Amino acid sequence: MPPDREAAIGALRRQGRGAGLDLSRRTVTLSDGADLEWDQLIIATGVRPRRLAGGEAKGVHHLRSDRDALALAADIRRHGRLVIVGGGFIGLEVAATARKLGAGVTVLEPQADPMIGRLGPEVAAKLLARHRAEGVDLRLGCAVRALETRADGRTLESVQLAEGGAIETPALLVAIGCTPNVEWLQGSGLALDNGVVCDAFCRAAEGVWAAGDVARWQHLGLGRSLRIEHRTNAAEQAEAVARNVLGAGVAYTPVPFFWTDQYDVKIQLAGVCPPEAERRIEFGDLDGRSFVQTWRVEGRLVGVIAWNAAKALTGFRRELTFDRPVAAAGGSQR
Template sequence: MGPDNLVVVGASVAGFTAAQTLRLEGYRGNLTIIGAEVRRPYERPPLSKQVLRGDWDPETASLPGDVDANWLLGISATELDIGCRKLRLSDGSLLAYGGLVIATGLTPRRLPFGGELSGIHVLRSLEDSLALRQDLLTSARLVVIGAGFLGAEVAATARKMGLDVALVDALEFPMVRQCGEIVGRRVLQLHEEHGVQVITGTGVTAFGSANGRVTEVVLTDGRTIAADTVLVAIGSDPAIGWLSGSGLSLSNGIDCDSSCRAAPGIVAAGDVANWVFPGLNTRVRVEHRMNAAEHGIAAAKALLGSDEPFAPVPYAWTDQYDARIQIAGTVTPDAVFRVAVGSLDDRFVGEYVANGCVTAVLGWNAARDFTQRRRGIGQTAGADLL
């Protein structure tokens, strides 16, 4: 049944799901869960929507269920010795393990300036969301730097709260990294229809301030934008700094094989894991909620001896205003987008096609058609997928 004395580092969706799976798969030995936050695991997607709007209190975002484990919350792992199979923790103690799940997630990127000013936020944790909400309640103007999923969601939430919002990105369209130009153009239109000032093709070089608080954002093209509050949403990096010198292979995350193994007795799951995707001969790292849960299950089974490769179809969604955008599969750089159902002016489903094959499917307020079309991922384009 695999090693004894198991430890999960990261009280995240991936870590919590891994711990649940270990128990469901029959592991009855010692199990320890280490979490840097003092809270039990919770959902992150509501942080930019329901929690930020105040529709949910923090407890509502908690993950359902529990795990019979020794919970060490408010404590981080600071070092890993894979030779001795020991962890050093932030309280100075050492913890031995027989098997280890690493699910430490991401660290939000920050700009190299403005760190001393109040009113400038990142959004990763529940505490981040609550702090941003407090500032939004007393602000008239929010500037969001970064128009990916997170930035676009917060811009939509703030508009629904009645704030004036500017959304800034160095690329030409919002969410273009994730969805391509055609859908990015439609997202831009959506935000402009709701009164957001969308400023693309320019970055940020500085912040103006008064009395220690941000008052404006200075763009690379020389323009300035008034701001009471700023959200920096320019992406995140895998939380692997504590693993330097551990002996694990680290690149864009923790390097794992196709079964989530990083070293003997060590697996990784969720945002932090960079694994060999079966059949592609390339490494993949996915930063979406559904992947975190699926990855936690796969990693736990691998730790208990399974050799089954982890080959999910990535799935993500975003809610902005009255639009639900769902995407499944992988949008490769060479993929061409085409509308398969409906119209870009209303509800639609589109396919991303590369080398004659459907690599991804995107739905815009079209859940049923999206579900049907996603069955065609990996099939030859043009086949009847309905």
């Protein structure tokens, strides 16, 4: 972090992990046993990758930090092949990058249609077809039973498949989603349910707030609680929480937004994609290089997906707002 930002923050404790929270004393206990008093507390401890049993073996990777990325890249270059467990956004982004590096890539995904809930049937099918056209061995409906190590007990040898059989591989990425970092809050009295549970203002208790990947808050526009693992939300929610700490009292009702870059394709999604919405191609051609697809519920725009169409997305994005409730807006986040 640049020194001027560090100075603005005040006391940045680089090794200071929160280990416990006492709401009545208004203190956070650090991992070194010290207590920190607070007037207002913002919880922004993010998430960490889920792991498989045997995930400590040499050759098994998880992706969260720059160090993780460098270690994975080194193994992809060294071995020239990679097996990825999980066909979500991170798994597919890495698949595309590894193919660009010339590696042979196999993706194992237990669901038959992993992207439909996130991108809808047409865009999901197009994305998966692109991976296959690029030479990814994409195995849908294929679950992993176990990871096997070599005789040394420390080095990955193969992935055992639930359906029988195994794939030998020296390098494996586990990309099966994330777990919110909330263990240190257990017993504090805060509601924890796949994240820190907050009200519409991102408040978890009097003077306690949460923001970013770890926060589950009540989105009044969508009429449900939501936890979003996207950078735009982390930034927007941090601003909303800062305003509310200062007394703004404004409910947080963002339009969810994310992007993913795979091969030469940039997919951007604003809003939500509930299955009951009416889908329409508004720009370009679904079979072509770029297009925009909109999602409408009772005529109201609730979601828009752009495939290599960042400019065309802008106008639709302006039209999207969840300040007033949407009738039935499901759809899932990353």
